[in-house]
Amino acid sequence: MPRSPSRDLSDRYTGRRGYFRNPDRLRRGQYILAVMAFCAAGAWAAIDVTHSQQTAYAHTHGPLTNPHAAFDDNCVACHASYSWKDALNGKFLNVRDRWHDLTCGQCHAGADSPLFGHHDSATDAARALHNRCSNCHHDHRGRQHSLVRLADADCNRCHSDLAKWFEPAKSRANPPYHNSVTNFVTNHPEFRSLNIAHKPRTLTFSHAVHMNLGQTYTKNGKEAMTLGRLKEWNGPEVAERYRKPGQTDADQVQLDCASCHQLDAGIGTRGFEKSQAALDQWGAPTRSLLPPRAAGAYFLPINYELHCRACHPTTAIEGQVSSGELKFVLPRFDVPHRIQPAQLRPLLKAGYVKELIAGGHPALREPAEPGGRLDAPRPNSAAASLDTIASELAQRAEQLLLSGENGCTKCHQTVGNPENLHEFRIRPVPDRTVWFTHAKFNHAAHRGASCATCHPGTEGREISPMEANQPEPVAIVGIDSCRSCHAPTQTRVQWPDGSTSRAGGIRHNCTDCHNYHHGDFPLQGRGSPLRFPQKTRDIAEWLRGM
């Protein structure tokens, strides 16, 4: 009987029916590799668990930024600690909240301060958002990542629709803030500081005149200021300050921007707050005090004594006094600046009396007559005489100072009736040391540009006295000039002559100009005590994240 093909096939496996139990090379390879992979993963896990601190970095999103580099493998230095008991109240799966529950306050202060917030008018939701530092300050993005140079998206969470995040009733902004500002190039409004309608200039000053040679209206105009005149009025030291190389006393004074505008020293005024409080207490101006700022970012305030007085002294006129055949000439004397008209006359009178006494007025030679016990007191005729003379002189000097050509009103604007000195007042000069109070601007960073590029109209030119004696318009060009550099390169920039070019491509993120936490405001800058932690630590504690 012939064998069937099936039997023929099965005969091949006679004695080896369990062949399938023995894996072939391919399957053996799978298992060997699987065991190796299992061992590798197990080794990783074992090292991870037994050396948790050294391996913590493996679980992060990346290296910490430079100032936090010491904490790369020390999670608890920044992340709040939890216990297993917290698993019971639902925090087990709330990983995001847990990981973003940070202890920034150990090293950074301010989050608890009422002055630290962004806007007083923020809603509770906005405050909650702001109180979590990591909502905007994203770490674990590499050593060079900046925690304060944020992506626009972080700001746009609120500023794309601001109405959701603030309560208008609490807002002090006037006019109100724009509801949607998402990009500097496309929809950022014009700088509100440039609109000074609600706080107009109260000083008559012409940059053009002061930048002209000799501070004249026109070329070779009359009464040009020469170094000789400066020397005569103020002494040689002041003349030297304005002397250019090679100039003689006969030469006219040529000012430049830096003659008056000097960059801040960077560190601000030592003991800023105490000094400010003291000056406030005395009613003295505080504009010359500076909060700590970035070096060279801003120009120091213009100061009368330093920048104006050399050419525009406030002095009482000479007094001509005659007594019999004797004639006195009382010299000019300085009158304090920064006083109101009502304070002027007593100061002038006192000044003239002082000069009369110093000059030995004849009335002072009259002996005082003794009065008897029962006699009525006799008037002091000398004092009465000096008082009369000084009063007359002071009245004339006051008139000249208040309404004369070179008096207060040459520069200052006034309110009230000059006849009634109790109402008549010099209008205060607004403090515009920092124009962009909601942003930062660093003049030193832009030193390559000529001043007049951004401040048109401040260069010297011929100007009519009528125009020169009007308050100047704001000499700061608007946002478009910023955008010519701070915009993507594909943006076209149009110039006054009609030509175009591409924009500079320089960064234009929100945080390139804006500080958060009121960082550019007095009291809240980087050196502010509000930014100091409640408890300082030594370096060892700091490095250990304790």
Add this chain to the structure above:
Amino acid sequence: MLLGRTKPVRDRVLAIVLATVGITLGVILLAAAGAAVGLWEWPPQPSSGFGVACGLLGGAIVLFEMLMLPRKWLRGKRLGSTRAWMRWHIWMGLIGLPIILLHAGFGFGGPLPATVMILFLLVTASGIWGLILQQWLPEKMLHDIPGESIASQIDRLGHYHADEAGRLITSLVTVPPEAESSEPVVVGPLAAELIAFRDQELVPYLQSGSYSRSLLATPSDAQQRFSRLREAVPPAARSVLERLQELADLRRRWDEQARLHFWLHNWLLLHLPLSVAMTGLMLLHAYRALKFW
């Protein structure tokens, strides 16, 4: 696993690709729609509630996928049909891809999450690659390799056939004790050539296949060699030579089968070990991510 066995291979491969892309995009679009109506944020954050939920779901899917391994070890326990397990393995694997991508927020994260993510993507890709190969190669084997054998037994069967071939040639050049004739079928130089052919070409080829570097591995060379021998031997020996040629042809087909079998299963060299490593590191990642400091 063979999907839609009545469909052409191309359609089945296309279906796998479309299913992968469709499921991935579909789940992601669904998640995006949820974000659009404010259910969660977009792009998803790994540590957000939604991200953690995706992570837990994805982790559960991975653990389910890994059950294939113990199921294989315990196949005698009747834990459901292989086909059902494979079907669930494939579908859950495809669904797991977008869920894990959502969990990761389409990123990689730090060193450990990145390692887990890369391993997961490699495992998924190797699984899809294996699934595609399984639609194509078995059918090719069915058509191209008649007499298909058990791949793991090819070398042993080669030895079995080598023994048979050796016996057949010996029977031609020697006189068996029970034979009626006193003369072998093949004598003289031809017998010597047959013996040399057996020892130097045929037996090594049958035993080791193409690794023997024999000319018989090439069909045209083998045909030429056997034709010449058939013409040279007496008619009584020709049936033996035809059997020898049949064995050589079978070995050639089995070599081809072994090659295809390697490609049919080699993706598992990647899929299985990486799955094991990925699962281990995933558990570590989950422990660390959920750990309370």
